[in-house]
Amino acid sequence: MTDDEVLAKLAATFPKADKAETQIKGILTLRAASGDDLVALARWLKDKLGFDYLDMITAVDHVAERKAFELVYCFTQLPAGQRVALKLETPDPGSVPSLTAVFPSADWQEREVFDLFGVRFQGHPDLRKILTPDFLEGHPLRKDYVHAKDRFD
Amino acid sequence: MGIVLERLPWVCGALPGGSGVLACADGFINWARKRSVWPMTFGLACCAIEMMASYASRFDFDRFGVFPRPSPRQADLIIIAGTVCKKMADPILQVYHQMPEPRFVLAFGSCANCGGPFHDSYAVVKGVDKLLPVDVYVAGCPPRPEALLHGVLELQKKIDAMRLAG
Amino acid sequence: MPELLASPPLPSDRMFINLGPQHPSTHGVLRVGLTVEGEFIVKAEPDVGYLHRGIEKLCESRTYPQCVVLADRLDYVSAMTNELPFCLAAETLLGVEAPERAQDLRVIVCELNRIASHLLFFGTYGIDLGAFTPFLHAFREREMVLDLFEALCGGRLTYNYIRIGGVMKDLPEGWGDLCRRFLTHLGERLPEYDELLSFNPIFLDRTREVGLLDRRAAVSWGMTGPNLRASGVDYDLRKAAPYCGYGKVAFDTAVGKRGSCWDRYYCRVREMAQSARIVEQALGGLAAGPVMAKVPKVLKPPPGEAYAHVEASRGELGVYMVSDGGASPARVHVRAPSFLNLQVLGELLVGARIADVVAILGSVDIVLGECDR
Numbered sequence: 001m002t003d004d005e006v007l008a009k010l011a012a013t014f015p016k017a018d019k020a021e022t023q024i025k026g027i028l029t030l031r032a033a034s035g036d037d038l039v040a041l042a043r044w045l046k047d048k049l050g051f052d053y054l055d056m057i058t059a060v061d062h063v064a065e066r067k068a069f070e071l072v073y074c075f076t077q078l079p080a081g082q083r084v085a086l087k088l089e090t091p092d093p094g095s096v097p098s099l100t101a102v103f104p105s106a107d108w109q110e111r112e113v114f115d116l117f118g119v120r121f122q123g124h125p126d127l128r129k130i131l132t133p134d135f136l137e138g139h140p141l142r143k144d145y146v147h148a149k150d151r152f153d
Numbered sequence: 154m155g156i157v158l159e160r161l162p163w164v165c166g167a168l169p170g171g172s173g174v175l176a177c178a179d180g181f182i183n184w185a186r187k188r189s190v191w192p193m194t195f196g197l198a199c200c201a202i203e204m205m206a207s208y209a210s211r212f213d214f215d216r217f218g219v220f221p222r223p224s225p226r227q228a229d230l231i232i233i234a235g236t237v238c239k240k241m242a243d244p245i246l247q248v249y250h251q252m253p254e255p256r257f258v259l260a261f262g263s264c265a266n267c268g269g270p271f272h273d274s275y276a277v278v279k280g281v282d283k284l285l286p287v288d289v290y291v292a293g294c295p296p297r298p299e300a301l302l303h304g305v306l307e308l309q310k311k312i313d314a315m316r317l318a319g
Numbered sequence: 320m321p322e323l324l325a326s327p328p329l330p331s332d333r334m335f336i337n338l339g340p341q342h343p344s345t346h347g348v349l350r351v352g353l354t355v356e357g358e359f360i361v362k363a364e365p366d367v368g369y370l371h372r373g374i375e376k377l378c379e380s381r382t383y384p385q386c387v388v389l390a391d392r393l394d395y396v397s398a399m400t401n402e403l404p405f406c407l408a409a410e411t412l413l414g415v416e417a418p419e420r421a422q423d424l425r426v427i428v429c430e431l432n433r434i435a436s437h438l439l440f441f442g443t444y445g446i447d448l449g450a451f452t453p454f455l456h457a458f459r460e461r462e463m464v465l466d467l468f469e470a471l472c473g474g475r476l477t478y479n480y481i482r483i484g485g486v487m488k489d490l491p492e493g494w495g496d497l498c499r500r501f502l503t504h505l506g507e508r509l510p511e512y513d514e515l516l517s518f519n520p521i522f523l524d525r526t527r528e529v530g531l532l533d534r535r536a537a538v539s540w541g542m543t544g545p546n547l548r549a550s551g552v553d554y555d556l557r558k559a560a561p562y563c564g565y566g567k568v569a570f571d572t573a574v575g576k577r578g579s580c581w582d583r584y585y586c587r588v589r590e591m592a593q594s595a596r597i598v599e600q601a602l603g604g605l606a607a608g609p610v611m612a613k614v615p616k617v618l619k620p621p622p623g624e625a626y627a628h629v630e631a632s633r634g635e636l637g638v639y640m641v642s643d644g645g646a647s648p649a650r651v652h653v654r655a656p657s658f659l660n661l662q663v664l665g666e667l668l669v670g671a672r673i674a675d676v677v678a679i680l681g682s683v684d685i686v687l688g689e690c691d692r
Contacts, residue, residue, distance in 0.1 A: 081559030105541025199395035209458035
């Protein structure tokens with residue numbers, strides 16, 4: 001399926017979503033208009049277009065420029081290997097629907113984004129820290145994170 | 154056995170020729186201890202792989218009497234091989250306190266020595282000597298297995314300098 | 320007498336045991352909280368983060384070439400395959416392409432690293448299940464690979480060999496022959512490994528019916544690499560979207576049928592033979608020319624985003640890099656295969672016996688450096 005075909009089908013089913021402004025080089029990057037569309041879009045990509053493998057979920061801190069986090073999702077079509085990326089902006093502080101109902105492998109990746117950035121995921125079965133120690137307060141990968149000295153420093 | 158060793162210097166001090174007995178005892182005990190240093194398998198990160206390589210056939214730690222033990226209760230030495238992260242600091246302390254004395258600590262690799270390439274990270278302890286008293290530091294990232302063998306030989310020299318009389 | 324026979328049943332509460340973070344079989348600092356009822360696991364909660372070094376944040380305060388040094392220490396067992404996606408992502412952002420000879424050399428070192436990594440897996444999986452001898456055999460071969468790497472770039476475990484724009488230096492004289500001799504030696508040893516471990520009746524009993532993961536579950540849980548292929552999904556990035564010099568070499572993908580621990584194990588053993596085949600072909604078809612493209616001394620890629628993938632030893636390793644025009648990346652995210660592969664444990668361990676926990680965990684083949692970053 002070519003990029004244009006994907007975009008055409010997207011325009012027909014989700015008119016508010018479109019191509020993202022900054023494309024990831026080499027991968028067709030879509031933009032979801034809001035969190036409400038996210039789960040439906042992911043399900044549509046999985047069931048109708050065959051992107052049944054969740055590759056990655058991460059976030060980029062754009063709080064300084066736009067007061068928002070940009071969530072980046074990437075899906076793969078197995079076994080052909082074609083990829084499509086999806087971006088969603090969420091204001092800071094913000095919350096976004098969880099994709100765990102559609103892709104169980106979103107579980108830990110969403111926990112990681114929560115741990116490192118503070119973005120909450122509604123509907124996640126167990127949203128808590130996964131990588132940083134319990135006594136570490138704050139979300140380290142935020143650009144405005146200031147490390148408070150703990151007992152090991 | 155511990156009570157005998159504790160009382161021995163006092164008894165020998167009172168007897169004529171006692172210091173000779175102490176010196177012999179020291180020599181024998183230190184010889185036994187340094188020839189059978191049993192480390193605990195405590196690999197944390199990349200250095201653990203070089204530690205495993207030194208247990209394998211090419212570098213063969215066993216010829217020095219070094220034999221890895223999985224339980225801290227049976228080990229003399231803890232080789233901190235890898236980055237000490239803050240989340241792991243409390244388990245390290247717990248495991249160290251489970252080791253019976255005399256126990257030794259060998260900091261293996263840059264991360265265990267001083268934090269290594271991750272020294273400016275929010276999640277890394279800058280060297281295991283912030284938590285434990287280190288006897289030998291082995292530098293490298295990762296150090297070669299020969300460096301680990303050298304570190305254990307240095308530890309053997311340190312054990313030689315131990316005295317019952319304190 | 321009858322009173323004894325009529326005594327009340329023994330108390331059987333559920334017990335909570337920690338497997339790790341210090342444990343000889345957890346392949347690093349992993350803690351799995353197991354709730355057991357007798358011999359059977361009722362609930363398993365993997366707890367990671369004991370090796371979280373904050374590499375993604377550190378990359379934001381390092382220059383691009385310095386990030387490659389940090390990348391080495393992610394999956395420390397196969398460091399070359401970690402450097403590659405970093406360099407590919409940075410090259411995509413810069414708009415440069417490594418010369419053909421550098422691409423071929425990248426294939427050679429990545430495949431040799433895959434052999435070394437799978438040898439380590441083979442040895443440690445044997446130890447986990449109580450077989451000590453395969454470990455010594457595996458490390459004997461692994462030392463030969465590390466000798467080759469040491470002759471090439473000076474490092475045994477962490478290399479900093481694959482650089483942005485190419486590779487550090489060309490092959491020294493005679494390296495090709497040494498490598499071919501190693502490949503011949505490995506070819507003779509692999510049937511020995513099958514005899515030692517793969518078809519050993521005790522090993523088969525412990526792994527063949529354990530940890531079954533069907534195709535649908537493997538895909539939905541995000542499994543990757545040999546774990547995915549063992550469940551019957553024929554997906555190998557080196558074939559689906561060839562990168563570097565993989566388009567020029569021919570090899571088979573090892574695909575399992577049932578997704579058991581044994582399938583995952585044997586996929587890796589078969590991959591060793593295929594990697595040897597790839598290295599042989601790549602050495603024969605090595606292009607002539609420079610090994611480094613012209614890149615500026617201070618790398619400042621124009622603003623943009625790139626996402627590069629490679630088929631690493633543990634699965635698909637991806638590096639998502641965002642540049643804002645400065646000398647350091649604005650954001651680096653490492654899509655770690657071990658992090659994704661571990662998630663399935665919460666489901667896969669339920670119903671297994673305590674003795675099977677180590678077999679299942681070992682067969683997933685994780686490295687905590689990559690998982691925790």
